Amino acid sequence: METETEIFKKYLNKKNLKFTHERQSILKEIFLTHNHFDIESLYERLKTKGKNISRATIYRTIPLLIESNLINKAIRYKDRIYYEHIYGHKSHSHFICINCGKIIEFENDEKDKIIKRIKRKYNFKIVESKLIIRGYCKNCLKKEKK
Amino acid sequence: METETEIFKKYLNKKNLKFTHERQSILKEIFLTHNHFDIESLYERLKTKGKNISRATIYRTIPLLIESNLINKAIRYKDRIYYEHIYGHKSHSHFICINCGKIIEFENDEKDKIIKRIKRKYNFKIVESKLIIRGYCKNCLKKEKK
């Protein structure tokens, strides 16, 4: 199985783009843990580690990682986009708690069936599909009752 | 079957809010046709008809209509939110063409099944759920080939 770095390098090469230190640091930081992340927190995490990479560079790198099929937009919450790894992870959907922001992933093989049917029926070229559930998590419901 | 106006009035009443001319005009314009719409185009449509209602008022009225279960957020495209009627319309999902913005609605009873299962399994209180497909429509694919 190829490493994330190999995949990213291959992609950049194909597009005549460069594997800069900044892109390397961003890639490394993102794949350090398997968490949903947003740009601002990624920026802060890098800063903490002494990597003063500008927000602009991060914003410019994200689409490249998406194009490389390494990450994806997972969900939008409070005007921020949360991304996630997809390389090496089974496809899944998300529930997000409107109150506390907690994200729960769940399997849904049925979704792929729906997508396939729609694709056949309408002759679309599908780029992405998402099933998102918004609501209140167990914890937040408990608190509310008090 | 109650009219949209009756429903909206009832909701406003319950919340001690007022059925103003502005809110009436916005409601009327929205339910004039069954189309997905965004705030800016709604603002323009009202203007054309001599209703100079400020954007602020429209932005403030939309959440009230959502709370009344008359409309809903349908899809996000190019940084704009597109809304749609839900009152009197069967639940459905959306495909949107990334190239031309065309929206196609499709039935998906399976979605409700998924949602119910997830709800049971995790004890969520579900507020909304969406299945969205992004890609290229037939027309845009045809053009691309040339």
Added chain:
DNA sequence: ATTGCAATTGATATTCATTCTCATTATAGC
């Protein structure tokens, strides 16, 4: 009809994520 008062409005300022600009610097192939 008048009053009183909370709700509403419009104009404008503000916020905030994201994108753009551009002068300076780094990368990679020769």
Added chain:
DNA sequence: GCTATAATGAGAATGAATATCAATTGCAAT
């Protein structure tokens, strides 16, 4: 190392959405 081209950082710009606030309106009680 040299060169062409891509990339970067700093800060400005954008644009949808929200907040502010003085002036206005709706409506229920008199």
